[in-house]
Amino acid sequence: MxxxxxxxxxxxxxxxxxxxxxxxxxxxxxxxxxxxxxxxxxxxxxxxxxxxxxxxxxxxxxxxxKKHDMGSVSEKTLLEWRNKHPWLVIESGVMKCKVCTDMKSKLKLITVWADEGSPNFQYSGITRHTASAEHNNAVIACEQDKQLQTISSQEVIADVSDVCELVDDVDKKLFNTVYYAAKMEIPSSTINSLLDLQTKNGLNIKYTNLSPDTVSEIQTSIEHVLREGLVNDIKSSPVFAMMLDESTDLTVDKRLSICVRYIKAGEPVTNMLVNVHLEDGTAHTIMNCVAHEFERHGIDLANCTSLATDGAAVMLGKHKGVGQQLVSKYSPFCIQTHCMAHRLNLACTDSIKKNDFMIKFREKFSSLYSFISGSSNRTLALKKIQEILEEPEIKIKEPYSIRWLGLKNAVSAVFESFGSVLATLSKFAAEKNSVAKGLLKYFSSYKVALAIAFILDVHNELAVLSCELQKKNLLFSEIKPVMDATVSKLSSMEATDGKCLTSMKTDIEITDDGAFFSGEKLKYHDNMGSEFATVRKDYIKRMKKNISDRFRKTDSDHYNDFCTLFEPQQINISTQEECNEALESLSTFYGYEKTVKVIDGNLIEGLQETVRVVQPLVDPAKVQEEWPRFQGMVKGAYADMPTNKLCKRVILLHNDIIPNIAKLAAIALCLQPTSVECERTFSTQNRLKCKQRASLGNEALNTLMTICMLGPDISKYDPSPAVIYWLRQKRRRKPRLQSAYKPRAKKQKTC
Incomplete structure (x- = not known):
């Protein structure tokens, strides 16, 4: 107390x-x-x-x-340790285990012997590591790999038919099932049900009740084989192009899509390389991620000759953009391109800005979508009226600005069922709905009715151009013709009515009592025709100007040079001086060595500068020497040949006599004018990672996307290489996988 x-x-x-x-x-x-x-x-x-x-x-x-002082341990003692333990490696004052280091990534080892090394130069430490479970597991895994490699060298040969004989048919059926589910974007949880269904249908499917880890390992094996084939194709290509774009998934995680275009059998091929998670969207982070992925796959970025992005400042910034960093650090021969399809979409969007009629036009279509789709009664009323008027049952669509030409779909839906839209608005306006009254007043105007048809005609032509620019393997020589054709067609629309506008004028009846469309009266006066002509002329003028501003000639100098040299018709009509100028321009750009500089580290630990000299892609003197031979081929036997077939023949058949021209032909085929392939990967990403599969991890998502984007049709898929890779990874307890999975019984609690 x-x-x-x-x-x-x-x-x-x-x-x-x-x-x-x-x-x-x-x-x-x-x-x-x-x-x-x-x-x-x-x-x-x-x-x-x-x-x-x-x-x-x-x-x-x-x-x-901290480095250990090795003075207390003699060289003789160290030699005895190495002889007794062959896995022992001594470097930089630390001891490491070679076996654990080799198996670190495969077994996910965390021991110090597989990472920075042990500074404790005592034999007791070596003894403890020898007896550790991690080291023993690494030794077993290493021995298994050696045995499998020996079996592979003796039994597994390059012929696919012989490989198939070594793979069990039951394993093939299992891998085909997993591949089908991934290819068709079916959740992995349904694979066991698919296996049971095949068993019920009489197939010999021994595997049943697979765990999620087993399914994931099979998917990883399939993805590994597909990606390995892609990487080998890129490495065998003389040059390649890259497409980059960033987006967010359902859980608002930032992701980067990296796609490549390369030469295979003399033809350009475009595919997704990887879809990875990004910590942030800065140019430095994106560039580091790109460099890491290409280094991880063993692809030399110096061979990248073209980069296509969406044109954002983080990608194409003049000072610190991703493109500028790529050129200065890794790829000095790379040409940066703002995606042509994105440019067209921006040109269409800019044509609406600062145009009062078009701004109101777009707003009214958004209001109409909200009014109709916001109520089931109004949606049903529109559907019934469409049946009565025998018009197509089309839902009103929202004019999305993020979709390619999103306004076109909204205008097309209203045009196809214009009478039903007016009748529906009139019905709800009679019920004293103020929103319906306002929309009816706007859409029942004669000028607006003509504008709907006219804008649909314009956007139908732009859609043709957009589809051409979205082709997977678009060639540099195909851009200018379709651009000129579209601009010429737009110019003709200033005075000539298109198909939709002609149809609209035919369906509108103008009488002494006014104008009528399908029985609905339109607001009409004599000046509306001239008012519409003003709107029409102004919109065409703005559209042509924006397309011209977005597709500047200075942005495509190298494209024009390649057209001059590798387009047969252009070669035949060009003067010798024009050909020499294009040849000199490309020889100067690709024919001299360039220096790149990479700075690693930070201000705390210190900066390290690495300077690398990149060798030229072609020899300027030999290009000039080989040009007359190639020019003779084009003006002779290859005069009527398309550009892609001409380049293919040069690469495959004439590489021995004109190798530098063949290298330029490969570069020409790899010029990437769009980044549309990245948009396709994001569409696949959003279909896979939906609300029902929101918990998909980064690696699982990338694996499934690779199978979906790179995998062939199920009828052409051969699972044998993936099965062999799966069996090599570790010792498979196949009997356990082929029987009903019975989890271990839980231990009873004792008091």
């Missing part, structure tokens, strides 16, 4: 290392005690929960970089 008046003794607190660290840590880390005590003397007394984490971080950094 405390005595009244007695004072409690409070110990004096001092800033010493012993106050913050327990006894065992003080003894183990005594070498840094002096340094830390001096540091603590200069700081104010702080709570332990604040200082302890700081001290732990300092000690860990010191120990991490």
């Amino acid at each position: 405390a005595t009244r008046g007695r004072k409690k003794r409070v110990p004096t607190q001092t800033n010493t290392l012993h106050r913050y660290l327990p006894q065992n840590i003080r003894e183990n880390y005594s070498f840094c005690a002096t340094l830390l005590n001096d540091l603590l003397d200069d700081v104010i007394i702080s709570p332990e929960n604040v200082v302890c984490p700081i001290l732990s971080e300092i000690i860990n950094e010191v120990v991490k970089h």
Whole structure:
């Protein structure tokens, strides 16, 4: 019991290392005690929960970089250790295990012997590591790999038919089922049901009740084989192009799509390389991610000759954009391109800006969509009226700005069922609905009716151009003809009515009582014809100007040079001087070595500058020497040949006599004018990672996307290479997979 008046003794607190660290840590880390005590003397007394984490971080950094003094261990002793333990590796003052290092990524080892190494030069440490479970597992896995490689070299040969003989037919059926589910974007949870269905139908399917991990491993094996084939094709191509774009998925995680275009059998091929998670959307992060992925796959970025992006500042910024960093650090011969399809969409969007009629036109279509689709009664009323008027049952669509020519779909839906739309609005306006009254007043105008048909005619022509620009393997020589054709067609629409406008004028009856469409009266007066002509002329003028501004000639100088040299008709009509100028331009750009510089590190640990000289892609002197031969071929036997077939013949048949021209032909085929393939990958991504599969991880999503984008049709798929790769990864307990899975019984709790 405390005595009244007695004072409690409070110990004096001092800033010493012993106050913050327990006894065992003080003894183990005594070498840094002096340094830390001096540091603590200069700081104010702080709570332990604040200082302890700081001290732990300092000690860990010191120990991490501490090198053991090997003077106490003789060379003879080290040699004896190596002879007794062949896996022992001594480098930079630490000891490492070669077996654990090789198996680190495969087995996900966390031992220090597989990472930074052990500085403890004592035989007891080697003994403990030899007896550890991680080391023993690594040794077993290494032996299995050696045995499988031996079997592979003796039994597995290149002929696919011989490989099929080595793979069990039951395994093929299993892999075909998993591949079908992934290819058709079916959730992995249904694979066991598909296997049971095949068994019920009489097929010999021994596998049943597979665990999610087993299914994931099979999908990874399929993805590995597909990606390995793609990487090998890219490496065998003389040059390649790259497409980059970023987006967010359902869970608002930022993702980067990397697609490539390369030469295979003399023809351009476009495919997705990888879809990866991004920490942020800065140019530095994107560039590091791109460099890491290409380095991981062993692809030299110096062979990248074209980059296509959506034109965002982070991608094509003049100073620190991804394209600029790519050229200065890795790919000095790369040409940066703002996606042509994105440019066209921006040109259409810009044609609406600062145009009062078009701004209101778009707003009214958005209001009409909200009014009709926002109520089931109004949607049903529109459907019934469409049946009565025998018009197509089309839903009103929203004019999305993020879709290619999103206004076209909305206008087309209203045009196809214009009478039904007017009748529906009239019905609800009679019920004193103020929104319906406002929309009816706008859409029942004669000028608006003509504008709907006219804008649909314009956007139908733009849609043809957009579809051409969205072709998967679009060639550089195909851009200018379709652009000129579209601009010429738009010019003719200033005075000539299109198909939709002609149909609209035919369906509108103008009498002394006014104008009528399908019985609905339109607001009409004599000046509306001239007002519509003004709107028509202004819209065409704006559209042509925006297309001209977005597709500047200065952005396609190299494209024009390649057209001059590799388009047969252009070669035949061009003068010798024009051909020489184009040849000199390309020879100067691709024919001289360039220097790239990469700076790694940070200001704290220090910066390291790496300078690399990239060799030229062609020899300028030999290009000039080979040109007359190629020109003779084009003006002779190849005069009527398309550009793609001409380049293919040069690459496959004449590479021995005109190798530099063949290299330029490969570069020409790899010119990437659009980044549409990235948009296709995002569409696949959003279909896979939907609300029902929102928990898909980054690796699983990338695996499924690879199978969907790269995999052939199920009828042409051969599962044998994937089965062999799956069996090589580890010892498979196939009997367990081929029987009903029975989880272990839970241990009964004892009191």
